[in-house]
Structure formats: structure tokens, C-alpha cells
Amino acid sequence: MLQRFLDPSVLAGISGLDLVAKTVVDGFISGLHRSPDFGFSQEFAEYRAYNPGDDLRHVDWNVFARSEKMFLKRYRGETNCQVSVLLDASRSMKYGSRGMEKMEYAKFLAASICYLAHLQRDAAGLIVFDSEVRQFVPPSTRQGQIMRLLHGIDQAQTGAETVLEKPFAHLVDYLRRRGVVVAISDFWEQPETVIKTVGPLRSRGNELILFHVLDPHEIQPKLRGSVLMEDLETGVKMEVSPDYAHHDYKGKMTAHLEDMKSRAAGANIDYFLVDTSRPLDEALRQYLAIRAGRL
Amino acid sequence: MGFLNPWFLGGLVAVGLPIWLHLLKRHKTDPTPFPSLMFFEHREQSSVQHRRLDYILLFILRTLMLVLLALLFASPFIRKLTPKGAGKKLVVVAVDRSFSMRTKEGTSTRLDDAKAEAMNVLSKLPPGQPAQVVALADTLQAMTQQTSDPGELRGAVMAIKESDERASFGELARYLRTLSESTKTPLDVHLISDLQKSAMPAFTDVRLNQDTDITFHQVGKVQPNWAVETMIAPQHVYDPKRVHISATVTGFSAPAATRTVTLLMNGKTIQSKTVNVPENGRGSVEFAGLDQASYGFNRCEIRIDSADSLPADDQYMFSVERTDPKKVLFLDDGRHPEAQEFFRAALNATPDSAFQLEPLRPDVAANSDLSKYAVVVLNDLGSLQSGLEASLQKYVSNGGSLFEAIGPASAVAFPRVPVLDEPIDGTSYASREGERFFSVSDLDSGHDVMKSVERFDGVKIYLATNVGSTKSTVLARMSNGKPLVLERKVGEGKVLVFTSDFGAANNDLPRHYAWVPFVQKSIAYLGGAGSGEQPANLSVGEYVELRTGSEKGAQAEVQDPDGQRVLSLQDAAQARNFELTREGFYEVRTAGGKRSLIAAHANRKESDLAVIPPETLDLWKATGSSGPANGSGQGTGGEGNTTPWPLSPYILLLLLGVALAESVIADRYLRPQAQPQETKAA
Numbered sequence: 010m011l012q013r014f015l016d017p018s019v020l021a022g023i024s025g026l027d028l029v030a031k032t033v034v035d036g037f038i039s040g041l042h043r044s045p046d047f048g049f050s051q052e053f054a055e056y057r058a059y060n061p062g063d064d065l066r067h068v069d070w071n072v073f074a075r076s077e078k079m080f081l082k083r084y085r086g087e088t089n090c091q092v093s094v095l096l097d098a099s100r101s102m103k104y105g106s107r108g109m110e111k112m113e114y115a116k117f118l119a120a121s122i123c124y125l126a127h128l129q130r131d132a133a134g135l136i137v138f139d140s141e142v143r144q145f146v147p148p149s150t151r152q153g154q155i156m157r158l159l160h161g162i163d164q165a166q167t168g169a170e171t172v173l174e175k176p177f178a179h180l181v182d183y184l185r186r187r188g189v190v191v192a193i194s195d196f197w198e199q200p201e202t203v204i205k206t207v208g209p210l211r212s213r214g215n216e217l218i219l220f221h222v223l224d225p226h227e228i229q230p231k232l233r234g235s236v237l238m239e240d241l242e243t244g245v246k247m248e249v250s251p252d253y254a255h256h257d258y259k260g261k262m263t264a265h266l267e268d269m270k271s272r273a274a275g276a277n278i279d280y281f282l283v284d285t286s287r288p289l290d291e292a293l294r295q296y297l298a299i300r301a302g303r304l
Numbered sequence: 305m306g307f308l309n310p311w312f313l314g315g316l317v318a319v320g321l322p323i324w325l326h327l328l329k330r331h332k333t334d335p336t337p338f339p340s341l342m343f344f345e346h347r348e349q350s351s352v353q354h355r356r357l358d359y360i361l362l363f364i365l366r367t368l369m370l371v372l373l374a375l376l377f378a379s380p381f382i383r384k385l386t387p388k389g390a391g392k393k394l395v396v397v398a399v400d401r402s403f404s405m406r407t408k409e410g411t412s413t414r415l416d417d418a419k420a421e422a423m424n425v426l427s428k429l430p431p432g433q434p435a436q437v438v439a440l441a442d443t444l445q446a447m448t449q450q451t452s453d454p455g456e457l458r459g460a461v462m463a464i465k466e467s468d469e470r471a472s473f474g475e476l477a478r479y480l481r482t483l484s485e486s487t488k489t490p491l492d493v494h495l496i497s498d499l500q501k502s503a504m505p506a507f508t509d510v511r512l513n514q515d516t517d518i519t520f521h522q523v524g525k526v527q528p529n530w531a532v533e534t535m536i537a538p539q540h541v542y543d544p545k546r547v548h549i550s551a552t553v554t555g556f557s558a559p560a561a562t563r564t565v566t567l568l569m570n571g572k573t574i575q576s577k578t579v580n581v582p583e584n585g586r587g588s589v590e591f592a593g594l595d596q597a598s599y600g601f602n603r604c605e606i607r608i609d610s611a612d613s614l615p616a617d618d619q620y621m622f623s624v625e626r627t628d629p630k631k632v633l634f635l636d637d638g639r640h641p642e643a644q645e646f647f648r649a650a651l652n653a654t655p656d657s658a659f660q661l662e663p664l665r666p667d668v669a670a671n672s673d674l675s676k677y678a679v680v681v682l683n684d685l686g687s688l689q690s691g692l693e694a695s696l697q698k699y700v701s702n703g704g705s706l707f708e709a710i711g712p713a714s715a716v717a718f719p720r721v722p723v724l725d726e727p728i729d730g731t732s733y734a735s736r737e738g739e740r741f742f743s744v745s746d747l748d749s750g751h752d753v754m755k756s757v758e759r760f761d762g763v764k765i766y767l768a769t770n771v772g773s774t775k776s777t778v779l780a781r782m783s784n785g786k787p788l789v790l791e792r793k794v795g796e797g798k799v800l801v802f803t804s805d806f807g808a809a810n811n812d813l814p815r816h817y818a819w820v821p822f823v824q825k826s827i828a829y830l831g832g833a834g835s836g837e838q839p840a841n842l843s844v845g846e847y848v849e850l851r852t853g854s855e856k857g858a859q860a861e862v863q864d865p866d867g868q869r870v871l872s873l874q875d876a877a878q879a880r881n882f883e884l885t886r887e888g889f890y891e892v893r894t895a896g897g898k899r900s901l902i903a904a905h906a907n908r909k910e911s912d913l914a915v916i917p918p919e920t921l922d923l924w925k926a927t928g929s930s931g932p933a934n935g936s937g938q939g940t941g942g943e944g945n946t947t948p949w950p951l952s953p954y955i956l957l958l959l960l961g962v963a964l965a966e967s968v969i970a971d972r973y974l975r976p977q978a979q980p981q982e983t984k985a986a
Binding site: 253 | 334338339340341344
């Protein structure tokens with residue numbers, strides 16, 4: 010039931026980014042109760058009375074032996090990680106073919122990661138960029154940090170072209186602790202340029218995750234006839250025939266994605282292609298897997 | 305250049321389709337946003353491409369395709385001129401021998417002039433040229449087969465004889481079309497005729513095939529002519545003093561004149577009168593009485609003193625047969641005294657009635673010989689002696705006819721209708737409280753008896769006998785659904801029943817205008833007068849019926865005006881009819897044994913010697929060839945023959961080529977440019 014709320018089209022109907030992030034993360038965590046990775050870096054926090062349906066593994070049997078009452082042990086995550094979310098707000102992120110723009114999807118993803126990090130007591134930060142750094146929220150565990158992050162994500166607006174060098178150089182200046190850097194972008198650059206730009210972060214001991222957000226129509230355009238296309242970032246117009254889009258473009262796009270994936274793997278960077286038509290949990294699962302490996 | 309199906313050129317309006325697609329329907333220029341065009345290849349914009357050569361070529365090719373398609377369906381052709389005589393051809397010499405060719409031109413007739421002209425045409429034929437001579441009248445007679453023998457051709461022309469038939473150029477055109485299609489040879493036709501306007505049928509009937517060249521040789525010129533155009537006389541004479549004969553004298557292209565009209569019978573002059581005929585008009589004359597008509601057939605003739613060049617149409621022959629009127633026995637027991645007078649008045653309403661009413665009481669009639677009566681009428685008898693009923697039964701079975709009125713007296717007296725043998729089931733009485741009267745609601749208007757009764761409109765029936773109709777045919781029903789008039793064949797005879805009486809007490813039919821035709825048609829139908837009898841005065845070319853289907857094997861006989869038997873033994877035994885081929889009196893005995901004297905006269909359309917206008921002849925000539933028409937409608941034909949040369953195969957080839965080119969250009973137009981261009985800077 011909750012899986013339904015991970016569908017991007019459903020989330021688009023929910024007002025309030027905090028509610029979206031909570032819906033996604035709570036639903037996602039509920040779906041992870043059988044995951045072998047669950048339970049890392051935990052410390053005891055409190056007891057709670059057993060309710061039917063709770064996992065019996067969390068029952069404190071010592072208490073039960075003494076009082077014949079069932080209580081669950083609850084744990085609190087250990088804060089020892091700094092999570093920085095880099096959100097691309099270039100004009101190309103404004104594209105969307107299924108009623109939801111890539112920017113909107115990226116916001117959901119960024120908010121969900123921030124919320125998840127908050128639950129994990131990680132110090133989460135945010136950089137919104139296009140050709141310049143538009144917003145910067147330093148990583149912190151202070152009270153109200155999550156609201157600052159969500160507000161920053163909510164305020165992000167698509168602007169100019171994507172230029173990765175500037176925001177990543179800026180981020181290097183602010184990253185004093187090693188941690189996890191999450192970059193959410195459509196990466197409309199040559200793979201070589203992307204890896205060359207983000208590579209230095211990895212060399213500092215950071216875990217780097219690239220979420221490559223693409224619309225399904227970007228991967229496989231569906232044209233009924235020749236159309237005049239306009240580049241959202243450069244404004245260049247071009248006549249495109251459906252035959253070319255169905256064959257030549259598809260081959261080039263596949264090669265591009267393969268190149269991105271291989272180059273990222275070569276640079277020991279985690280790369281994940283996010284299709285905006287797919288639920289968010291796959292991206293979150295990827296994040297948690299990397300987060301777990303980081304600890 | 306011409307088109308076999310020119311209406312397909314209407315398909316040219318489809319040219320508007322590419323114009324609309326290419327010029328009027330603008331391509332949408334609103335660009336579609338896309339995140340990045342780094343993987344797309346550069347092409348020019350549509351607005352620029354509209355002006356490109358490919359686009360213009362495409363437009364031209366598509367338009368050309370539609371034009372060629374429309375032309376292909378329209379089947380264009382051009383005419384190729386081939387020198388006359390260069391190819392094989394057949395010369396047809398058609399000589400008119402119709403009735404009008406009897407017209408005198410000086411010392412000779414038109415037919416003599418036509419034969420001389422035919423000889424002239426034949427003399428100009430090159431040696432070895434195949435030709436055929438045909439004689440034209442109502443039907444076409446081939447005088448020779450296709451032959452190159454000049455002697456045979458000249459002999460055929462000399463053998464042509466004048467006829468009393470009318471000319472039909474439609475028949476000639478039909479023959480020429482058939483000849484052209486069967487021989488596959490161009491025809492060079494020479495029509496030698498007085499070119500009567502009346503011989504021209506509807507123009508579509510004289511259409512000639514494309515390879516037929518017709519040349520008109522007119523003989524004679526328009527002359528004034530007077531003729532006895534129509535004549536009205538009875539076929540049978542019962543009372544010679546009451547006979548009236550009228551005739552119409554017409555002047556064709558003639559000035560006003562006074563003509564003497566004479567009535568002759570059996571070669572003797574009966575009466576003469578003068579009539580004033582206006583210019584190009586008609587005058588009528590009427591003769592009263594044929595006192596000298598003898599019993600049997602009489603050969604009569606109306607003759608005028610025209611003194612014109614066509615004396616053959618100055619006489620109009622007709623035949624009359626004098627005979628005694630047939631007797632109709634009227635049996636009435638005195639119950640309805642007015643019925644007899646009503647019936648007699650209706651029967652004698654025409655001046656020369658074919659029937660004579662003879663009233664008799666039923667008890668007296670029982671001892672009479674009924675076979676001498678054509679029809680026996682029973683008017684609502686209240687009783688019938690057994691001897692009389694047996695006599696009536698025998699009389700009808702032997703071919704006699706019975707007309708019964710079954711009124712209230714008969715309804716009470718008989719359980720079944722005498723002779724008709726249908727049950728009687730009381731009466732239908734229209735009371736004052738009910739319908740007040742019955743009317744006639746259903747009627748077989750195709751029956752001879754019911755043809756002129758105007759559906760018995762307004763006739764009121766107050767009392768009628770309910771007669772069953774299990775064996776009989778109901779000819780009329782009343783508004784209550786009960787039969788009013790029934791008919792049944794009994795043996796060789798017929799029985800007609802009226803389910804009320806002939807008096808005026810129980811219906812008002814005798815006081816109604818439908819009464820006279822009802823009585824006359826009924827008696828004529830039952831007595832055999834008029835119905836089924838063929839007319840005795842016919843035109844030449846019409847047919848006389850010799851037998852019906854039930855008279856196989858019996859011999860028929862026809863004697864022509866010369867008294868010669870014209871039927872072979874086989875025809876006499878088998879022929880169903882006989883064509884009248886000349887004027888005069890024909891003595892005919894049908895297979896059924898009935899004798900008649902048929903008067904045949906030439907069709908009076910032949911008396912109008914007006915000539916077909918030259919422009920009509922030019923149009924007729926133009927249906928057979930594409931060459932310029934001769935202004936006078938006469939001449940020697942063109943300098944050569946033209947043959948249609950279809951262009952469809954060439955247009956089809958051109959269309960295929962254009963379609964191929966369109967495919968290539970369209971493919972090039974829609975295909976993206978070969979040179980890719982990265983639009984996003986690395």
C-alpha cells in the first residue's frame with residue numbers, strides 16, 4: 010500500500026516537500042523490514058509496548074522473563090557521517106514528459122535523502138547549482154536543519170546552463186569532513202567532463218554518488234513526425250525526423266549512458282541512472298547501500 | 305484530340321489537394337522543447353525548406369500525377385489522318401426505295417434518278433474495290449454481298465424496285481454499325497435518297513462508327529404535295545344509313561387549294577365533295593351513309609384530285625363489312641318493367657349498334673332456340689322452368705354467353721345462381737338506420753367490362769344479393785366486401801353476373817353515367833364484338849395476326865392485292881403473323897377460320913417531302929469521322945480517313961515515371977541531412 014506513495018506521479022499530488030519526504034522515507038523504511046542491511050550503527054533509545062504485528066526479533070525477552078510483558082527495544086542511529094546533496098537546477102531539468110518535470114523528481118529525491126539522513130542523525134547539507142551555486146546550506150545536525158534543507162530544496166528554481174566545475178569547486182571548500190556526496194543532475198555533458206569534474210571529491214575520501222536523472226523520453230524520444238526541437242539550455246532549434254530519433258539517437262544515448270557508467274566505475278564513483286517514471290525507492294535503496302558501506 | 309470519357313476530367317479538381325498541402329497548409333513552426341540536442345543532428349528549418357528545390361519538385365510531381373491520372377481516366381485520343389484509299393475499305397451504296405421515291409421528277413421518278421446516281425457512284429470505283437448495294441426502306445435489303453464485280457453491282461441496282469414502305473435512316477445506321485464491327489473495315493457509304501425529314505429518327509439512333517464516312521446524294525427537291533392523311537370509318541356496318549365516314553386532306557409544303565374528294569366503294573363512285581385545304585394545313589370532309597354497301601366485305605376508297613407529283617398518296621383504301629346486328633335475348637318476368645328500357649337505351653346509345661335487343665318472357669323462351677342469340681340476359685327472374693335452365697346450361701356450354709342480374713326475386717327463388725352455380729346467401733340491405741347505401745370499393749379495372757365504368761363512382765346500391773365466389777372471378781366488390789360483378793367460364797361460354805337487378809329500385813346504376821359503358825362493354829365482351837378483333841385498316845409495314853397459340857396446325861390464308869396467295873405451305877401452317885408490304889386489299893383467313901379484308905395504305909409520313917436540313921446531315925456525317933463537315937451536307941467525303949489513336953498507354957508510362965520520381969524526391973525530402981552537427985559545446 011505504501012509502495013504506491015513512492016510513485017512519482019502520486020507524490021506530485023502531495024503538497025509540501027516535508028510531507029513528501031516523510032511519506033517516501035517512512036514508506037520506504039516500512040518496506041525494508043526484511044532487509045539484511047537494516048540495523049547498522051544503532052544504539053538503544055527507549056522501550057515501547059508490543060503491538061500485534063511488530064517484529065518479534067525486537068522483543069526484549071529479558072524484560073518479558075521478568076515482568077511477563079512484551080516490550081520492544083528501540084534504537085537510535087549513530088551520527089558519524091556528513092551527507093552533502095548537490096541538486097542541479099539547470100534549465101534542462103525543467104523537462105518532463107509524464108506530467109512531472111525532472112526538477113520536481115530531483116527535489117523529491119533530494120528531500121527524501123535529506124530526511125533519511127536526518128533520521129540517521131547524519132549531518133546533511135545542500136548545494137543548489139546551475140552555472141553558479143544558487144543556494145548553500147552547510148551540513149549540520151543542529152535543531153531545525155531538516156527544515157532548512159527542505160526549504161532550500163523547495164526554493165530551488167531552474168535557471169541557466171549546467172556547469173559542474175563551479176559548484177564542485179565550491180563544495181570542496183566547504184567539505185571539511187569526509188562523508189557522502191550525492192549529486193543529482195541530468196549530466197548533459199560529456200562523461201569524460203563529468204568524471205573529471207567530480208573525481209577530486211572522491212580522492213578526498215568522500216563517497217560520491219551520482220544520481221543521473223533522466224526522463225523516459227530523453228532516453229527514447231517518441232516522435233510521430235518531423236518536429237522542430239529547441240534545446241532548453243542553449244535555445245538552439247533543430248528539425249528532427251522520427252526515423253532518426255528512433256534509431257540513431259537511441260544508439261548514441263545508450264553509448265552515452267554506458268560511457269558514464271564505465272567511467273564512474275573506473276573512478277570508483279557510485280553511479281545510478283534514475284528514470285523519472287520509476288519509483289523513488291530504488292534510488293533510496295542505492296543511497297542506503299552506499300551509506301551502509303560507508304560506515 | 306478528343307476524350308472517350310471527358311467527364312473524368314472533373315478529377316482535375318483533385319489538383320487542389322497538393323496545392324492545399326504544400327501551399328496553404330503551413331507546417332507547425334512551434335518548437336518542441338528538449339533538454340539537450342547534443343545527440344541530434346543538424347537540419348534546416350521547415351520555413352526554409354518550403355522554398356527548396358525538393359519541395360517545389362515534389363509539389364510539381366504530385367500535381368502532375370493527379371493531372372495525368374485524370375487524363376488517363378478520360379481516355380484521350382488524337383486522330384491520325386490516313387490518305388483515302390491507302391487502306392482497305394468497303395463501299396456501301398444505299399438506295400432509298402421508300403414510298404416517297406415514287407414522286408415524279410419530270411418524266412422519271414425519284415427512284416429512277418437514285419438508281420442512275422448509284423450507277424454513277426459505281427462507275428467511279430477503282431477496279432477491284434469491294435462494294436455492296438443495299439436497298440433502303442422500313443427494313444434494309446442487301447441486294448448483293450461484298451463484291452468487286454461491277455456487273456453484279458450494277459445488276460443489283462437495276463433490280464431495286466419501289467416499295468410502299470417508309471424510309472428509316474435509323475435502320476441504315478444500325479446496319480452500318482453492325483457491318484463496321486463485323487468486317488473491321490472502314491466504310492465509305494453513299495446514301496442516295498430524297499433525304500426525307502420524316503425518315504430521320506432520334507439522333508442517337510443514326511450514330512455511325514468512327515471509321516464510317518457517309519456521303520449524301522440527294523435526289524429530287526421539295527415539291528407541294530396533297531394527300532389523304534387520315535380516314536375514320538367503322539369496321540362493321542349494321543345500318544348503312546347511319547354510317548359516317550370522315551377523311552382529312554393535308555397539304556405538305558403546299559399552297560392553299562380546293563380539292564375534290566371522292567368516296568368509292570367496290571369501284572363505284574358513291575359521293576364526291578370539295579374541301580378547302582389551307583396553306584400547309586388540313587381540311588376535313590365527311591360522308592354520310594353507305595347505302596350501296598352489300599353484305600360482306602366492301603372495298604372502299606377515298607380519293608382526291610391532287611394533280612401533284614406523288615399521286616400514290618391521293619387515295620386511301622379501307623374496308624367495311626356489312627352484317628346484321630347480333631341479337632341479344634332479354635328475359636324478364638315483368639317484375640321490373642323499366643329495366644328493359646334502361647337496357648335497350650344503353651345498348652342503342654351508339655349510332656350503329658352491333659346488337660339488337662329482343663325481349664321475351666321466360667316461359668316462351670323455354671321453347672326457343674337460344675343458339676341464334678349472341679347473349680342471353682336474365683333480369684332478376686323469380687322462377688326458372690327446368691326446361692329453360694337446362695337450355696341455358698347447354699347454350700352456355702356450347703359457347704353462348706349469359707348475363708344474369710340476380711336481384712331480390714332471384715335471391716328468394718334460387719338457392720344457387722343458375723348456370724353460374726354459386727351459392728346465394730340472402731341479401732345485403734342498406735337500411736335507413738345503417739349505411740343507407742353501398743358503394744363500389746374494389747374493381748378490376750383491367751378487365752374489358754370494367755375499363756370505362758369510371759369505378760362506378762357515385763353509384764349507390766341499396767339491395768344486393770350475397771353470392772359466393774368459390775368458382776368465379778370477382779370483377780367488382782361493394783363496400784361491404786360482397787361481390788357485385790362476377791364472371792365465370794362454363795364450358796365454351798361465359799357467364800357474367802350482376803348481384804342486383806337492372807331496374808332502378810334497388811340501385812341507381814341505370815340512372816348513372818356508368819350504366820351505358822357497363823352494358824355496352826358487357827354485351828360486347830360476351831357477344832364477341834370488338835374485343836380481340838384486329839383492325840381492318842393498317843399501314844404498310846404493320847402485321848396481321850394469323851393465329852393464336854391454341855391454333856397450331858390449322859391453315860391460314862392470305863391473298864395479296866393481286867389475288868395471289870403469298871404464304872408458303874409452311875408459313876400457312878406455322879406463321880403467327882404476316883407483314884403488309886404494299887398498298888391494297890388483302891383477303892385474310894386466320895387459322896381460327898375468321899375471314900377479314902385488310903386494307904393497307906402507305907404511311908402518310910412519306911407524303912411529307914420536306915428535306916433534312918444540311919446542318920443535321922453534317923452532324924450525322926460528323927458522328928462517323930472527325931474531318932470537317934461538308935457545308936452542304938453533300939459531297940464526296942473527305943480527303944482521307946481519320947483513325948483514333950489512343951494516348952492512354954503513353955500517359956500511363958509517364959504516370960509511372962512521375963510516381964517513381966515523386967517517391968525518390970519525397971524520400972530525399974524527408975530524410976535528415978547526412979552531416980551530423982553537435983549543438984552543445986563540450
